[in-house]
Amino acid sequence: MEQKExxxxxxxxxxxxxxxxxxxxxxxxxxxxxxSISVKGLAGSSAxxxxxxxxxxxxxxxxxxxxxxxxxxxxxxxxxxxxxKTFFFPSxxxxxxxxxxxxxxxxxxxxxxxxxxxxPSTINHQPSTIIVTYPEAIAEKVISKEHLEKNSIExxxxxxxxxxFLEDLLNEYGFERCDYVIEPxxxxxxxxxxxxxxxxxxxxxxxxxxxxxxxxxxxxxxxxQLSLQNFERAAILPNIQEKIEKENASSxxxxxxxxxxxxxxxxxIWINNISYTISTIENGLKTLTETSNPEIxxxxxxxxxxxxxxQNIFIKNPxxxxxxxxxxxxxxxxxxxxxxxxxxxxNFDLLFSNLNKLxxxxxxxxxxxxxxxxxxxxxxxxxxxxxxxxxxMKALPFSEYLGGVHEGFIDNDKKIACYTDHQIFGRxxxxxxxxxxxxxxxxxxxxxxxSLQPGDFVTHIDYGIxxxxxLEKIEVNGKQQEAIRLVYKDNDTLHISIHxxxxxxxxxxx
Numbered sequence: 001m002e003q004k005e006x007x008x009x010x011x012x013x014x015x016x017x018x019x020x021x022x023x024x025x026x027x028x029x030x031x032x033x034x035x036s037i038s039v040k041g042l043a044g045s046s047a048x049x050x051x052x053x054x055x056x057x058x059x060x061x062x063x064x065x066x067x068x069x070x071x072x073x074x075x076x077x078x079x080x081x082x083x084x085k086t087f088f089f090p091s092x093x094x095x096x097x098x099x100x101x102x103x104x105x106x107x108x109x110x111x112x113x114x115x116x117x118x119x120p121s122t123i124n125h126q127p128s129t130i131i132v133t134y135p136e137a138i139a140e141k142v143i144s145k146e147h148l149e150k151n152s153i154e155x156x157x158x159x160x161x162x163x164x165f166l167e168d169l170l171n172e173y174g175f176e177r178c179d180y181v182i183e184p185x186x187x188x189x190x191x192x193x194x195x196x197x198x199x200x201x202x203x204x205x206x207x208x209x210x211x212x213x214x215x216x217x218x219x220x221x222x223x224x225q226l227s228l229q230n231f232e233r234a235a236i237l238p239n240i241q242e243k244i245e246k247e248n249a250s251s252x253x254x255x256x257x258x259x260x261x262x263x264x265x266x267x268x269i270w271i272n273n274i275s276y277t278i279s280t281i282e283n284g285l286k287t288l289t290e291t292s293n294p295e296i297x298x299x300x301x302x303x304x305x306x307x308x309x310x311q312n313i314f315i316k317n318p319x320x321x322x323x324x325x326x327x328x329x330x331x332x333x334x335x336x337x338x339x340x341x342x343x344x345x346x347n348f349d350l351l352f353s354n355l356n357k358l359x360x361x362x363x364x365x366x367x368x369x370x371x372x373x374x375x376x377x378x379x380x381x382x383x384x385x386x387x388x389x390x391x392x393m394k395a396l397p398f399s400e401y402l403g404g405v406h407e408g409f410i411d412n413d414k415k416i417a418c419y420t421d422h423q424i425f426g427r428x429x430x431x432x433x434x435x436x437x438x439x440x441x442x443x444x445x446x447x448x449x450x451s452l453q454p455g456d457f458v459t460h461i462d463y464g465i466x467x468x469x470x471l472e473k474i475e476v477n478g479k480q481q482e483a484i485r486l487v488y489k490d491n492d493t494l495h496i497s498i499h500x501x502x503x504x505x506x507x508x509x510x
Contacts (some may be wrong), residue, residue, distance in 0.1 A: 009364045009399040015082055018053035022074040027334050032320060033270050036329045039322040041336035044409030045418075047322055048078030050336070051270060054320075055084060055128040061117065061256050062268030063129045067272050067280075067323075069134050073431035074406040081403050087113045088433060089133040089252065096136040098282040099296055099303070107241045108184050108199050109434070113252075115200035115235055117259050118149070119203050134253070135280040139304050141249035143240045145258050153236040155205070160212045166194065173238040179471075184223050185239055190482060191473060195220075200237040202434065203228055225482075251305045253313050259343060273323040274314060282307040341408030343421050344374055346426055348381050355397040355417070363415045365398035368405060368426070368489055374421040406431075455506035460486060462496040463494060465507050 018024050020107055030037045042050065055062050069090065079086045094101040113131060155168055167189060175187045179221050181197040181204045188195045199205035201217040219228040261338040270279055288300055315329055344351045355365050369375040406429055408419040422429040456468045469485035474495050483495040496504060
């Protein structure tokens with residue numbers, strides 16, 4: 001068989017191969033027909049490519065349920081690499097089914113997902129939206145669409161709003177007033193500037209008022225106070241997890257469907273293993289009921305859906321099960337022919353022998369690299385083993401691409417081998433999740449500023465020790481800006497922009 005050309009092969013052309021794959025088209029068609037199906041024969045990160053390709057063909061919201069948080073995070077990273085519009089929907093607790101330890105960043109991510117689903121731009125399905133989650137997360141109920149809208153504050157540029165009314169509203173919704181916002185659930189008012197850290201965003205909003213009119217809305221960085229993005233409107237959400245009650249809560253799946261009730265329901269549910277998902281939730285709820293805490297037992301129906309309710313949801317809505325097992329609700333099957341990336345145990349002779357064999361058999365080989373150093377390292381090893389052909393890059397039995405996925409695979413039908421450098425070199429591959437809000441070490445300057453009292457000594461990097469004189473508004477280039485007032489000998493004053501907090505620190509000497 002004629003050897004395939006590797007040089008022009010990359011992750012983009014690999015993905016496009018699956019956009020027109022008849023098996024992918026079959027999955028999309030069966031899903032459009034509202035049939036529950038089983039997808040077999042996947043291996044490594046091939047599931048990410050297939051989900052991404054089906055999402056290209058079938059518009060709507062794709063909810064992908066993995067076995068645990070780690071697997072969900074890896075799939076999320078794969079899909080991000082493949083250019084999908086993705087969200088992560090975690091559990092709101094630090095430990096599964098532990099009501100005593102809620103996790104603010106996770107609550108923020110959940111609110112972000114709920115807010116995105118109810119936005120018209122998301123539900124219009126251009127492009128498709130993929131939400132990645134796991135059993136413990138979907139077990140938790142979410143606030144209903146009606147109650148979410150009732151508990152959110154809509155800020156629109158150009159509209160009029162009383163500053164006192166806005167403050168009363170924020171207090172009513174549980175926001176805490178402080179000097180400077182550094183985490184979700186806080187707000188500050190300085191003159192006509194209102195900073196609000198909504199639970200539905202990973203950066204706070206800065207709203208500027210001219211009298212009662214909203215002049216501008218933008219997000220900003222909590223560390224350097226610099227603007228990030230301008231908006232025409234903003235949805236301010238409180239901690240909606242605290243507002244969940246039995247009568248106003250539903251599952252995330254019902255919430256998605258409810259937000260599409262004016263259209264034909266267009267949700268695609270992907271589940272790695274239905275039985276495992278249901279048993280995980282069953283065991284988690286059982287653990288909660290065994291706490292011997294009547295207060296916790298009383299809250300369970302308000303906060304969680306039962307395994308029976310979830311099973312009923314899976315029966316009512318079409319599901320694509322893509323793990324090794326098939327449930328009884330499956331109405332069809334689509335079979336792929338993928339194999340996992342072989343384990344070479346850092347035996348590079350074995351690796352290159354394998355790649356040469358695949359290449360001679362007509363396979364297109366692609367190696368994905370997390371960083372360029374690993375790419376150069378593999379090239380150098382290849383040159384040391386095959387010095388005669390190393391000068392001709394076209395002779396390489398593989399293509400190279402910077403940008404990795406979690407696990408490699410071989411598509412035996414399409415004759416494609418996709419390997420990852422971390423598996424070749426035997427390195428642990430870490431997943432990355434979006435950091436919500438601020439990092440504690442980055443927020444020190446803001447916290448320091450909040451703790452300063454007029455008269456406290458501070459040190460400026462250029463001007464030395466002075467006294468903190470409070471905050472003032474100054475005019476710079478015709479615009480009002482917040483500034484820190486430092487007082488020196490003979491009452492000389494120095495104004496420091498809050499964008500330059502890194503230049504000062506609390507004086508620690510005697």
